[in-house]
Amino acid sequence: MAYNFKEIEKKWQEKWYSEGTFNAKNDYSMKKWYGLIEFPYPSGQGLHVGHPRSYTALDVIARKRRMQGYNVLFPIGFDAFGLPAENYAIKNHIHPKITTEKNINHFRAQLKSLGFSFDWSREVNTTDPDYYKWTQWIFIQLYKHGLAYKATMPINFCTGCKVGLANEEVVNGVCERCGSPVVQKEKSQWMLKITEYAQRLIDDLDDVDYLDKIKAQQRNWIGRSEGAEVTFKIADSDETLTVYTTRPDTLFGATYMVVAPEHHIIEKLSSKITNMDEVEEYKRKTSLKSDFERSELNKEKTGCEVKGIKAINPLTGKEIPIWISDYVLITYGTGAIMAVPAHDTRDHEFATKFNLPIVQVIKANSDDIACDVQKEAFTDVETGVLINSGFLNDLSVKDAKKKVIEYLEENHIGKKQVNYKLRDWVFSRQRYWGEPIPMVHCDKCGWVPIPEDELPLKLPDIKDYEPGENGESPLAKHTEWVNTTCPHCGGKATRETDTMPQWAGSSWYYLRYMDPHNDKALASKEALEYWSPVDWYNGGMEHTTLHLLYSRFWHKFLYDIGVVPTKEPYQKRTSHGMILGSNGEKMSKSKGNVVNPDEVVDEFGADSFRVYEMFMGPFDQTAPWSMESIRGCSKFLDRVWNLQTMLVDGDEYSPKFEKMMHRAIKKVSSDIEEMKFNTCISTFMTMVNEFYKEKTINKAEFKTFIQLLNPFAPHITEELNKSVLGEKEDLAYQKWPEYDEAKTISDEITLPIQFNGKLKGTVQIALDEDEASVKQKVHEAIDQKLEGKTVVKEIYVKNKIYNIVVK
RNA sequence: GCAGAUGUGGCGGAAUUGGUAGACGCACAGGACUUAAAAUCCUGCGAGGGUUAAACCUCGUGCCGGUUCGAUUCCGGCCAUCUGCACCA
Numbered sequence: 001m002a003y004n005f006k007e008i009e010k011k012w013q014e015k016w017y018s019e020g021t022f023n024a025k026n027d028y029s030m031k032k033w034y035g036l037i038e039f040p041y042p043s044g045q046g047l048h049v050g051h052p053r054s055y056t057a058l059d060v061i062a063r064k065r066r067m068q069g070y071n072v073l074f075p076i077g078f079d080a081f082g083l084p085a086e087n088y089a090i091k092n093h094i095h096p097k098i099t100t101e102k103n104i105n106h107f108r109a110q111l112k113s114l115g116f117s118f119d120w121s122r123e124v125n126t127t128d129p130d131y132y133k134w135t136q137w138i139f140i141q142l143y144k145h146g147l148a149y150k151a152t153m154p155i156n157f158c159t160g161c162k163v164g165l166a167n168e169e170v171v172n173g174v175c176e177r178c179g180s181p182v183v184q185k186e187k188s189q190w191m192l193k194i195t196e197y198a199q200r201l202i203d204d205l206d207d208v209d210y211l212d213k214i215k216a217q218q219r220n221w222i223g224r225s226e227g228a229e230v231t232f233k234i235a236d237s238d239e240t241l242t243v244y245t246t247r248p249d250t251l252f253g254a255t256y257m258v259v260a261p262e263h264h265i266i267e268k269l270s271s272k273i274t275n276m277d278e279v280e281e282y283k284r285k286t287s288l289k290s291d292f293e294r295s296e297l298n299k300e301k302t303g304c305e306v307k308g309i310k311a312i313n314p315l316t317g318k319e320i321p322i323w324i325s326d327y328v329l330i331t332y333g334t335g336a337i338m339a340v341p342a343h344d345t346r347d348h349e350f351a352t353k354f355n356l357p358i359v360q361v362i363k364a365n366s367d368d369i370a371c372d373v374q375k376e377a378f379t380d381v382e383t384g385v386l387i388n389s390g391f392l393n394d395l396s397v398k399d400a401k402k403k404v405i406e407y408l409e410e411n412h413i414g415k416k417q418v419n420y421k422l423r424d425w426v427f428s429r430q431r432y433w434g435e436p437i438p439m440v441h442c443d444k445c446g447w448v449p450i451p452e453d454e455l456p457l458k459l460p461d462i463k464d465y466e467p468g469e470n471g472e473s474p475l476a477k478h479t480e481w482v483n484t485t486c487p488h489c490g491g492k493a494t495r496e497t498d499t500m501p502q503w504a505g506s507s508w509y510y511l512r513y514m515d516p517h518n519d520k521a522l523a524s525k526e527a528l529e530y531w532s533p534v535d536w537y538n539g540g541m542e543h544t545t546l547h548l549l550y551s552r553f554w555h556k557f558l559y560d561i562g563v564v565p566t567k568e569p570y571q572k573r574t575s576h577g578m579i580l581g582s583n584g585e586k587m588s589k590s591k592g593n594v595v596n597p598d599e600v601v602d603e604f605g606a607d608s609f610r611v612y613e614m615f616m617g618p619f620d621q622t623a624p625w626s627m628e629s630i631r632g633c634s635k636f637l638d639r640v641w642n643l644q645t646m647l648v649d650g651d652e653y654s655p656k657f658e659k660m661m662h663r664a665i666k667k668v669s670s671d672i673e674e675m676k677f678n679t680c681i682s683t684f685m686t687m688v689n690e691f692y693k694e695k696t697i698n699k700a701e702f703k704t705f706i707q708l709l710n711p712f713a714p715h716i717t718e719e720l721n722k723s724v725l726g727e728k729e730d731l732a733y734q735k736w737p738e739y740d741e742a743k744t745i746s747d748e749i750t751l752p753i754q755f756n757g758k759l760k761g762t763v764q765i766a767l768d769e770d771e772a773s774v775k776q777k778v779h780e781a782i783d784q785k786l787e788g789k790t791v792v793k794e795i796y797v798k799n800k801i802y803n804i805v806v807k
Numbered sequence: 808g809c810a811g812a813u814g815u816g817g818c819g820g821a822a823u824u825g826g827u828a829g830a831c832g833c834a835c836a837g838g839a840c841u842u843a844a845a846a847u848c849c850u851g852c853g854a855g856g857g858u859u860a861a862a863c864c865u866c867g868u869g870c871c872g873g874u875u876c877g878a879u880u881c882c883g884g885c886c887a888u889c890u891g892c893a894c895c896a
Contacts, residue, residue: 040896082895167894167895216810217812221893421868426893428894541891545810614820616832617820625819678832682831685832689831703843753827756876758877760826795877801827
């Protein structure tokens with residue numbers, strides 16, 4: 001007898017969502033739990049089967065928390081600004097607002113069909129002016145506190161379409177749409193000073209419960225390094241060139257310098273440079289490459305000597321040549337390096353190619369370690385000792401670093417410097433479908449934020465979303481919107497026409513959920529105090545270095561200005577693995593391996609879908625989709641449904657199942673906390689197999705079983721609770737089952753016996769049986785196999801194993 | 808290239824974190840039920856050898872080496888795959 005999931009699931013969903021069963025309560029005296037999933041971008045393709053993996057996982061936890069008596073906030077919303085909607089609009093001439101609304105309606109219906117316990121009364125949408133009013137408000141606060149500034153930054157510029165492109169739209173250096181070459185074009189952009197928070201973003205990781213791999217990736221991305229800045233004089237000039245190095249100890253070995261092709265020194269000294277044509281040509285070639293291509297190590301090094309100018313090594317006093325090369329990035333450090341080919345792999349490669357001198361200044365402290373620096377750079381920091389380095393000779397690398405920095409500081413030619421790989425956040429987009437940046441430019445007053453009581457600055461309703469000429473935003477064409485008056489002096493002024501990146505809205509959405517309809521503040525003080533921080537945030541590993549870091553940055557800023565009560569937004573962060581197509585590749589239309597969740601729900605039901613996604617593999621690892629395997633989960637739920645045919649009376653667990661029941665409660669309770677959902681499901685399956693084997697289950701066992709299963713398969717279990725057990729109260733808020741530790745422990749143990757670590761037999765012993773007695777039993781069981789062997793040693797690990805070392 | 812992860816039967820995976828490798832599921836095979844099929848229920852299922860059947864023996868967790876009474880688990884070195892790299896979200 002199969003259960004009618006179509007009817008049953010629909011019935012419960014209608015009840016839940018019309019009654020608001022799962023809405024958070026406004027009773028701030030209750031203990032709270034705030035669970036968060038990354039709100040989706042409502043794409044035209046609809047929900048991906050990957051979305052429900054994360055949502056089901058946190059839904060399971062949220063449902064368990066309600067049963068544990070928490071006031072649960074488990075909200076949902078839509079991150080709806082973005083490129084795809086805009087590109088669709090350009091192609092099909094449908095306003096992004098319309099497609100976005102349509103897509104959200106589709107997503108909402110899909111999400112409801114899966115029975116997630118979201119609080120739909122708090123739904124947010126980043127494109128709603130009532131929402132982005134506060135995104136703009138935060139930007140203005142950032143500006144007022146000096147954390148938003150204008151800088152000239154390169155954008156990808158398509159030489160064919162004459163428009164700015166996102167990185168994603170650049171494929172192998174050409175425009176995705178027209179195939180024309182893409183170049184880097186300088187443009188004045190809004191930047192956010194995330195680097196000001198770099199140290200705190202590292203330090204405060206100690207106070208949060210993130211997976212270690214997430215912390216590691218954030219730390220590496222921020223990339224703190226300690227070193228020195230050293231200033232090199234340019235011969236016959238007042239100009240200087242400052243470099244950043246993590247190896248100031250090798251300064252005596254600096255035989256040339258390399259600057260990024262964009263470095264300002266080139267312009268400043270252009271009159272002295274004798275091969276400007278060559279330099280310009282190299283710069284032009286570089287502008288075709290991304291930073292990513294430029295930093296690839298295995299590619300052949302390229303470069304060009306800047307002739308006519310020389311730098312002076314401040315320690316040796318020698319003149320050294322200056323080169324430009326694209327492996328030096330303008331965005332890191334000072335955009336210039338001192339090259340020590342003897343002790344840096346990249347410098348060595350470069351020096352070898354262009355025949356530059358290699359001077360050894362460090363040797364190994366042991367003759368056993370080979371180091372022919374003409375052949376290969378010697379980079380070992382631990383075993384190195386300084387040579388050919390004047391006052392640094394015979395020091396270890398560590399001591400030499402210290403001493404040379406002291407020297408540099410005393411002589412005002414350098415200083416100790418901490419550097420971060422993290423760069424400031426380019427916050428401007430030359431696009432239509434984003435939050436307008438609420439700034440006005442006045443010739444007299446400069447940049448002026450619009451008054452806060454005029455927020456939101458609404459995105460004008462335009463029809464031509466085509467990017468403007470020369471990489472301008474589409475908004476730039478709408479002069480009636482652009483031209484305005486200066487809020488400061490009342491004179492003529494123009495609006496900023498760039499919009500914000502999609503990251504803006506998602507950097508603070510978790511705050512809005514706490515009080516989504518507030519029109520006086522982004523959320524009330526009381527709501528922020530009660531709900532902060534998010535207790536558990538789950539999302540993809542791919543968001544670790546961008547979204548997660550950006551939102552931590554914004555949160556810390558809001559903390560600094562007294563808006564939020566906690567230093568960190570998220571107390572705990574976990575991640576889910578991607579779901580791949582059945583061929584083990586990423587799902588994509590072109591590969592034809594996309595699974596539509598609607599079809600799966602239609603064929604197997606929401607509960608089967610949810611159980612399968614939890615069962616398919618370890619939660620934080622990628623897993624391929626399998627239509628065959630989901631059938632197994634659907635079969636499992638049929639077997640659960642049919643347990644009712646073997647149901648007997650009983651208020652307590654029967655002796656034959658008692659241990660299994662207590663163990664199951666213990667295991668499922670802790671596995672959910674550890675996100676080991678796959679082993680929860682296998683526990684349920686094993687239990688059902690046991691009930692089938694005995695062809696009986698009593699009411700007490702049945703009740704506990706459906707309670708444990710409820711967070712995973714809420715519809716079928718609520719139905720069984722009502723129709724079979726006749727309960728009036730839904731499972732959703734019933735108390736989570738408890739177990740008795742004493743009843744999970746066996747008093748008898750099957751003890752494995754090994755010879756040299758290999759299993760040779762087993763023996764039954766009592767729990768904590770004394771060793772002499774165990775030894776006797778083991779030898780009774782195994783002695784015949786010991787014939788002809790010499791016992792060297794016997795090892796007994798209490799209640800675990802008995803190993804006999806034999807010869 | 809840099810950074811983070813992963814590698815166990817035909818397949819997805821489990822293993823109390825150093826202690827019986829392969830739980831649970833899929834696929835497959837056999838049986839029961841049925842006129843029959845589907846569904847359902849029951850049984851078997853790492854490889855090789857061995858036995859009428861068992862017992863039993865050997866090998867086996869990407870590869871090479873190490874530590875240990877004992878290694879999927881710890882250490883060193885390789886190889887392969889996946890994810891991110893700042894304007895996709």
